[in-house]
Amino acid sequence: MDFSEVIRKRRMVRHFTSEPVDPAAIERILDLARRAPSAGYTQGQSFVVVTEPQTRREIARICGEDEYIADGFDPFISQPPVIVVPCVSETAYHRRYQEPDKLDEAGNETEWPVPYWFMDVGCSVMGLLLAVVNEGLAAGFAGAPTSERMAELRRLLGIPDEVTPVGVVPIGHGAQDKPSPSLKRRRKPEADLIHRERW
Amino acid sequence: MDFSEVIRKRRMVRHFTSEPVDPAAIERILDLARRAPSAGYTQGQSFVVVTEPQTRREIARICGEDEYIADGFDPFISQPPVIVVPCVSETAYHRRYQEPDKLDEAGNETEWPVPYWFMDVGCSVMGLLLAVVNEGLAAGFAGAPTSERMAELRRLLGIPDEVTPVGVVPIGHGAQDKPSPSLKRRRKPEADLIHRERW
Secondary structure, three states: OEHHHHHHHOOEOOOEOOOOOOHHHHHHHHHHHOOOOOHHHOOOEEEEEEOOHHHHHHHHHHOOHHHHHHOOOOOOOOOOOEEEEEEEOHHHHHHHOOOHHHOOOOOOOOOOOOOHHHHHHHHHHHHHHHHHHHOOOEEOOEOOOOHHHHHHHHHHHOOOOOOEEOOEEEEEOEOOOOOOHHHHHOOOOHHHHEEEOOO | OEHHHHHHHOOEOOOEOOOOOOHHHHHHHHHHHOOOOOHHHOOOEEEEEEOOHHHHHHHHHHOOHHHHHHOOOOOOOOOOOEEEEEEEOHHHHHHHOOOHHHOOOOOOOOOOOOOHHHHHHHHHHHHHHHHHHHOOOEEOOEOOOOHHHHHHHHHHHOOOOOOEEOOEEEEEOEOOOOOOHHHHHOOOOHHHHEEEOOO
16 A cells, blocks of 8 residues: 555554454564664564454453443454554663663763653554554554553563563454544644744 | 555665755655654644754754764764654643543543653654655654753754653665664564564
8 A cells, every 4th residue: 555545544443343354464564563663773672463362352351441341432452353462672772782882981871861662662553553554454552551450461471571561452354433532632733743943 | 655665665874965855745754744643642742843954963963973973974963954853742641641531530640551652752753754765765863862962952942841852863865874783683583573372
């Protein structure tokens, strides 16, 4: 699909059919989504891909699907046939920046004015969301609502302690969506988002 | 350009010609790059677009271009005709999640197990980098190396205290690149990045 069409079509979807997804499409999506930048080429991002129904139901429970349903949404986490869990390891970045070519003149690791691991996993998530649209499929996003639930998600999927799952991306065929209440906020005017020469 | 071609062609570039860039191309890039997701549709991400040569030289100084040059790189921050500074406001997310539809039953703001503002600005950065490739142009990335330099960048561009510039994206026509030493690390094997059913 044309790049600009993919960008324009991308939406956060909260209603899917339970129609199966072609496994080959998922492999093509993952092959594109893994091509994201990372500071120092750390490649600290990773994905856990879940199709097993019982595990998907558990993930949905942990991510608060019941609360979404109580708010009038469809079971958008457990319904579609695939969930991808994007993860990132902060520790991998520190290890990378303690290598000789990254140490400063005093032999110290760089200061981190920005936690680039979270920015980089955002790059991976965007690549994933766009690659899904490119296959004519739809994706949503949900976080684990608390650190406790996040730890539960980590345990369920056997994710190492040093790795942070940043949320879950349900993937499937999109169905007629109930618009998120957040959309009442409307798109901000360009002047709020893009500043010329200075803020 | 086809989406998969854009993803495959994206590279972090550290050498540009000083050839001008069509302003219409920059506008098309910004129009696509602003279409990124955000938690609660906060839209806390923004861009500062700089073309003025003196300001670009100042940005390059703040981001340590002299140190890059000392390491054998080209002046990749000041050389190309455009710099985009992606920014995000954490405060905007807290404001959004203190609105009635986002408070929990006890009337409290949600816990933030992940700083989603940084993940969201990563989505914006990825959209920007890809939109640049889609125009046949090239982009790089540099951070401000310390919190002090980051504050200097903020002052230079008049960015409000509550907004964090996460780095700078020089944009222009790519020239023959000196490969980054990080590339010696090679791409990780798929099994390190993609886990099936569980880690």
